[in-house]
Amino acid sequence: MIEFRGVTKRYPDGTVAVDDLDLTIDAGNITVFVGPSGCGKTTSLRMINRMIEPTGGSIVVDGRDIMAGDAAELRRGIGYVIQQAGLFPHRTILDNIATVPLLLGWSKAKARKRAAELMETVGLAPEMAKRYPTQLSGGQQQRVGVARALAADPPILLMDEPFSAVDPVVRENLQEELLRLQGELGKTIVFVTHDIDEAVKLGDKVAVMRVGGRLAQFDEPGQLLARPVDDFVDNFVGRDRGYRGLGFRSSAALTLGDLRTVALGEAVPADTGWVLVVDAERRPQGWLNAAESAPGAEVTHEHLVPGGSLYDASSGSLRSALDAALSSPSGVGVAVDKNGEVAGSVSADDVLRVLDDARRDETAA
Amino acid sequence: MTWVLGNLDLIWELLLQHLYFALPPIVIGLVLAIPLGWVANRSPVLRSTLLNISGLLYTIPSLALFVLLPPLLGTGILNPANVIVALTIYTVALLVRTVADGLSAVPPIVVNSATAMGYTPFRRFVGVELPMAVPVILAGLRVASVSAISLVTVGAVIGFGGLGKMFTDAFQRDIPAETIAGIVLVLLLAIVLDGLILLAGRALTPWTRVGPSAGRAA
Numbered sequence: 014m015i016e017f018r019g020v021t022k023r024y025p026d027g028t029v030a031v032d033d034l035d036l037t038i039d040a041g042n043i044t045v046f047v048g049p050s051g052c053g054k055t056t057s058l059r060m061i062n063r064m065i066e067p068t069g070g071s072i073v074v075d076g077r078d079i080m081a082g083d084a085a086e087l088r089r090g091i092g093y094v095i096q097q098a099g100l101f102p103h104r105t106i107l108d109n110i111a112t113v114p115l116l117l118g119w120s121k122a123k124a125r126k127r128a129a130e131l132m133e134t135v136g137l138a139p140e141m142a143k144r145y146p147t148q149l150s151g152g153q154q155q156r157v158g159v160a161r162a163l164a165a166d167p168p169i170l171l172m173d174e175p176f177s178a179v180d181p182v183v184r185e186n187l188q189e190e191l192l193r194l195q196g197e198l199g200k201t202i203v204f205v206t207h208d209i210d211e212a213v214k215l216g217d218k219v220a221v222m223r224v225g226g227r228l229a230q231f232d233e234p235g236q237l238l239a240r241p242v243d244d245f246v247d248n249f250v251g252r253d254r255g256y257r258g259l260g261f262r263s264s265a266a267l268t269l270g271d272l273r274t275v276a277l278g279e280a281v282p283a284d285t286g287w288v289l290v291v292d293a294e295r296r297p298q299g300w301l302n303a304a305e306s307a308p309g310a311e312v313t314h315e316h317l318v319p320g321g322s323l324y325d326a327s328s329g330s331l332r333s334a335l336d337a338a339l340s341s342p343s344g345v346g347v348a349v350d351k352n353g354e355v356a357g358s359v360s361a362d363d364v365l366r367v368l369d370d371a372r373r374d375e376t377a378a
Numbered sequence: 379m380t381w382v383l384g385n386l387d388l389i390w391e392l393l394l395q396h397l398y399f400a401l402p403p404i405v406i407g408l409v410l411a412i413p414l415g416w417v418a419n420r421s422p423v424l425r426s427t428l429l430n431i432s433g434l435l436y437t438i439p440s441l442a443l444f445v446l447l448p449p450l451l452g453t454g455i456l457n458p459a460n461v462i463v464a465l466t467i468y469t470v471a472l473l474v475r476t477v478a479d480g481l482s483a484v485p486p487i488v489v490n491s492a493t494a495m496g497y498t499p500f501r502r503f504v505g506v507e508l509p510m511a512v513p514v515i516l517a518g519l520r521v522a523s524v525s526a527i528s529l530v531t532v533g534a535v536i537g538f539g540g541l542g543k544m545f546t547d548a549f550q551r552d553i554p555a556e557t558i559a560g561i562v563l564v565l566l567l568a569i570v571l572d573g574l575i576l577l578a579g580r581a582l583t584p585w586t587r588v589g590p591s592a593g594r595a596a
Contacts, residue, residue, distance in 0.1 A: 064494055089496030099491030103509045103585045112495050145585045161495070 014040045014075060015061060015169070015201065021069035022056050022226070030056040031226035033070070038218075040075075040168070043195060043202040045216035047209055049249070053226030058171055058205045062091045074169070089116055092162030092170040092200075097178045098154040100146040106132070106157055107142040113165040124164075131160040136190065152183035159191070163198070172204045176211070188214060209250055213238065213257065221246050235261025259332035259368070266367045267334055269326060269348050269357025275301065275312055283308035287343030290317055295354040297323065297347050318342050324359055327351040335364040381555040389544075393563065396540035399461045399530045400567075404523045406462075407469025408515075414470065415477025416503065425478060432471040440464060440532045461533045468529060469522045476518025480511030513586055516579040520572050527568045531560075541567070 015038040022031040031053040038044045046054035059065040060072060063084045072079045079087055092113075100109050110128035115121070132142060135156040146154055155175060162170055176184045188211065195202060206212055212219045213234035221229045221237065223245055230242045238258035241247040247254075274289045275282060282288060282303055290298045290312055299317030306316055321340025324333050326348040337346030338361040346359040382389065418428040438446075443464040448455050451463060484507050492506045534542025544560030547553070580587070 062494060064490070085496045085498045087496075088494055093491070093494040095487065095491045095494065097487060099487045101488060101492070101506060101510075103506075103583070116496050116501070145588050147585075148588050 014038065015203070016073040017057070017070070018073065019070035020057070020060065020067050020072060022053070022060065022065060023068045029226055031060070031067075034226070034228055036220060036228060036231060038201065038203060040201045041199045042217040043204055043215050045204045045206060045212040045219045046222060047206055047212035047216075047219055047249075048222035048229075049224060050207065051224045052222040054205045054207075054220075054222050055173055056226070057222070058173055058203055061169070061171055061203060062088045062093060064088075089113055089165065090167050090169075092165075092167040094155075094158045094162045094170065094172040094175045096174045097151075098146070098158035098175075100154055100157055100161070102146050105143050105145060106137070106149070109146065109157055110160045110164050112161055113167075117165055127164060128160070131163055134163070134194070135160045150183075151179045152187060155179060155187055156190075159194075163200075168201055170200045170202045172202060174205055174207070177206070177208075184211075191215065210257075213260075221249060233261075256332065256335075259335060259364075260330045262331040262368065262371060264324075264326070264329050264331050264334050264364075264367070266370065267326075267331070267359065267363060269359060270345075270363070272345065272347065272355060272358040274355060277312055277314070279312055281306045281308050281310050281312055281316070287345065289320075289343075289347060289355065291355055297349065297355055300342050320347060323353075324348045325351065326356045331364055331368060334359050335361060338364065381553060382559050385556075389559070389563070392539060392541050392543055393567070396527070396530055396542075396564075396567065399458065399533065399538065399540050400465065400523075400526045402462050403465035403469050404519070404526050407466045407473055407522065407526075408519060410466070411470050411473030411477050412508070412515075414474045415481060418474060418478035419481045429475055429478070432474045435467055436471040440468070440529050441535060443467070444533060444536055444538075456537055458538070461530065461538055465526050465529055469526055472522040472525065473515070473518050476522075477511065477515055480514030480518075481507055483514060484510045509582075512582050513579065516575060516582075520575050523571050523575060524568045527564060527571060531564060 017034045017036040017038075020031055020034045021029065023029050034053075034057060046057055048054050056065055060067050061074070061079070063079060066080070101112070104112075107125055107128045110131055111121075111124035114124035114127055119127070129139065129142065132139065137153065137156055137160070141149065141153070146157065149157065155178075158175065162172075176187050179187065192215065204212075204215055206215075216234055218231065219234050219237055220231045223229045229249075230237060230246045232240075235258060237246070238250060238254045238261065241250050241254075272289055273282075274291045274295070276291055276293065276295075277298060281301065284303055286303055288301045288303055290301050292298050297320055298314075299320050301312060301316045302318060319342075321338075321342065322333065322336050324337035324346050327350055329348075334346060334348070337348070338344065338359055339346075341347065344360070346361075348356045348359050350356045414428060418425045444460055445455075447453070447460045447463055448457065451457075451459065453459050488510065489502070489507065492502045497505065530538075530540045531542030531545065534540055534546050541560050541564050544556050544563075548556035548560065
């Protein structure tokens with residue numbers, strides 16, 4: 014647990030970067046600091062490992078004031094992932110990852126063995142071990158940065174806009190990877206970003222900060238999207254927040270409808286309308302418009318119209334259910350189970366009805 | 379050529395003497411320049427002060443320094459320490475700037491990330507900043523070592539040994555072949571030393587020779 018108690022950072026020229034911040038960061042969760050530039054989010058993060066020292070208040074980690082001990086020692090116990098990775102260009106990937114274990118006095122062999130394990134954990138091929146950072150792509154460098162931060166197995170991980178310098182596709186991969194890793198490791202992660210989408214995607218809780226270093230709202234992402242406390246948060250959370258908010262609503266109450274399917278190789282059914290084409294394992298392959306195909310002909314890949322997004326009924330949200338319906342060429346969304354087999358259909362009307370019911374219950378409660 | 383073949387023993391002795399005068403200043407100068415360069419990199423004021431002083435030192439004519447040093451050091455006029463101290467001063471004067479430049483070229487993000495990993499300032503200097511400054515420092519060291527090899531010859535004018543003695547001797551006894559042999563040997567010595575530093579640099583900095591795209595996967 015990390016507690017900010019009335020923390021202030023005032024620079025000698027009078028600028029206040031962080032103003033009387035009170036915040037409790039739960040252990041084992043991802044907490045995201047988000048806000049426009051100049052809101053003090055990075056300063057707040059860097060005060061946790063004393064890269065910047067507060068001028069007022071105190072920061073307490075697991076009951077211990079961080080100012081009590083030696084700064085370098087404190088930092089070896091807190092993982093840190095910096096923007097653009099900040100790797101050491103003169104060291105191989107393996108030795109970059111082994112940095113903190115070596116600082117802690119581990120033997121070279123043990124540190125390198127641990128580093129090799131971590132390369133696997135973050136999805137780096139073993140042959141990268143002997144390469145230098147400039148030989149890696151931005152996304153790979155960022156993985157090395159994460160592995161280096163995890164090397165000594167610190168309970169806390171600070172991540173300072175770690176994915177801001179990579180392209181959107183790689184960024185999304187890295188975000189997924191981080192969530193997967195966090196599922197295994199359960200670290201206390203503090204993550205800084207200026208991107209609200211990244212914040213609501215990754216955060217168990219999100220702290221929205223405003224310019225001048227004041228906390229505007231500290232809440233779960235779903236609450237942030239559903240109930241911004243003021244105009245600033247509302248504006249910052251931005252467009253489509255109603256739609257994006259559906260991502261935090263469970264689809265458990267959604268009942269699936271029937272769906273007509275035909276397997277590849279079977280005959281085109283003699284009726285009109287859209288039919289879902291599946292393979293031998295009942296996985297969706299695409300749609301067939303029976304009205305435009307000769308009845309009785311064998312269904313082949315040539316008949317297929319690409320489908321929309323799939324709604325995973327075992328773990329999906331109302332957002333993925335609605336998107337499946339809206340993106341499907343037939344107007345009917347395809348629900349699949351956790352094996353990827355067709356489970357039924359979902360329509361936009363169904364989703365809206367479930368949403369209405371949920372809201373009515375919330376108002377009544 | 380006949381002169382050279384007839385005086386191989388003498389040439390070998392002068393060559394060793396030359397190295398004896400030139401190598402210690404290069405090594406000592408480098409060792410002294412590293413902490414001074416670190417200090418110069420602390421603040422703009424320290425930097426300009428130290429760089430101005432070293433610039434001034436380098437402008438003192440070498441012959442004058444050889445003559446000035448004995449009374450200052452309390453050594454005899456022909457004590458080899460005079461030459462070694464004088465050349466060390468030149469080497470330091472050249473290298474302080476180089477070391478300071480090399481250190482200031484280390485990207486701040488790398489220094490910050492080292493600090494955040496939990497490096498103490500001293501370990502960070504030895505483990506991260508200095509190794510990253512090696513390419514710049516070695517480039518300066520090549521200039522300083524060639525300069526030292528060349529300056530040792532001046533010592534011969536006031537009676538020190540080394541290959542410079544071949545020039546004074548050739549002048550007094552009018553042996554042009556000896557002058558040419560001396561020039562060739564000084565050049566060879568400088569080239570060999572330069573090559574050795576270059577090789578040492580390659581061994582120390584494998585990371586500078588990997589292309590940004592070599593081995594990169596998508």
